[in-house]
Amino acid sequence: MIKLKRTPLYVFSILAAVIFLYPLLYSFFASLKDNVEIYNNSVFSLPDIWRWNNYKMALVDANISRAILNSFIYAIPGTFLCLVLSLMVAFVLSRYKLRMNGFLYNYFAIGLMIPVFSLMIPISKVVGALHLFNSYPLMIVLYGVFEMPLAIFLITGYMKGISKELDESAIIDGCGPIRMLFRIIAPLTMPAVSTAGILSFFDIYNDLVWNVILVSDQNMNNISMALMSFVGQQGSSQLGPTFAGIMLTIVPTIVVYLLFQERVEKGLSAGAVKE
Template sequence: MKKTLLYVFSLIAAVIFLYPLLYSFFSSLKDNVEIYNKSVFSLPEIWRWENYKMALVDANISRAILNSFIYAIPGTLLCLVLALMIAFVLTRMPLRINPWLYNYFAIGLMIPVFSLMIPISKVIGAMHLFNSYPLMIVLYGVFEMPLAVFLITGYMRGISKELDESAIMDGCGPVRMLFRIIAPLAMPAVSTAGILSFFDIYNDLVWNVILISDQNMNNISMALMSFVGQQGSSQLGPTFAGIMLTILPTIVVYLLFQEKVEKGLSAGAVKE
């Protein structure tokens, strides 16, 4: 009975989550007449693949996807390296400042990003650093650090300190101990923090709107918003095609790292 209820619940959840995806896919291959007058899941009378071509050309989706990866991959790596080093200090070095430092990053989780938009934009404007890839990468990496520090520190505390003593006896310094011994053992938490940070940066809209005015540097969310604004309700097919092109990379990335996502989340939950 319990298994039957679980299967029913899973089926309902699958339908709820797949409905928007299937609706967007079928609509991306139709024209306005079919979208308004036909059934949601009816197959297109004519498969209008040119809608995808229009979205790629007019919205420059391919460039926006590349920009999103340019922001997300280095930003995530920067966040993880810094978070690993901070977590190592918090859990392995008995410093008096450690409780204050941990609380400092914990508070960072509670501060709304919208409260920082005006001061940060003014500082960046005064430094004339708008439309800068390095600036965006550093900004994204720093903003993702509180969550990464929280996750990795919680997991790293569960790693036995006897390993540290053995490593020191073998001549390991702090840097080598962190990246050769502690970091591999903390990979479940690192994977969780990395995946969450990657998708958060990839899908960001707020900072791209504020700090980027060059259309060639727009990320995927900004390009889609601009394209939808241009199309309005005139051509819904290309609009849905643009939506599909924006979510396809995230689906592919998730399918590739699905196992690590599940293991990382469950392992991090157990350690916490």
């Protein structure tokens, strides 16, 4: 009876897997074909000739390898900056009773509601006035700050559920606020930190808006910008290299997600608090 009750769940899981894997499999097979095979053969038919040269064309013509490196340069420090600042803000909002806490929490929550497009003109004018276009540090700081509202919202909510008796014990043992945050509270908040880190990383990695506005140097293009430029250049002339470029952009995100997913599971067990 238990197995029969789970049958709809299994069926739904299989259908969901097929739906999610379909674009990935289609892109992979198409990346190894030419235009004739893509248009005339069935979707999942194997290539007549395995054209691995399509990946070489994508790497050389679109400079995908450099774009992937740039995306990591933006995403890793930006995510780290976001998490460190968000942890400190969440620590104050959740562990201290200050008059401004409610106002500050709402202030950061409002950041989730502001459309990014409404900030494009003012930020571009400020950056232009400071002559900071094509700057890695600027992009990293900008990405990190923009990801803070969601991270603060997630981490603060989780941190409020941690017993404050830990704070009292730490203070008695002579533990200061900074040491208490990073040695005691932060490890217990790892599930929320990991979730915020995953969302922030992929949001920065796949960004297109700010890279289009604030970066004109092609050597600083991230993966979305490089792929958009490559698709625009290729058009419908060579779809194989275009799909190869798409695959090269997808694989790193899958690998990073799998790595972060494992850390989330470890964080769930490490962050368990027994009342």
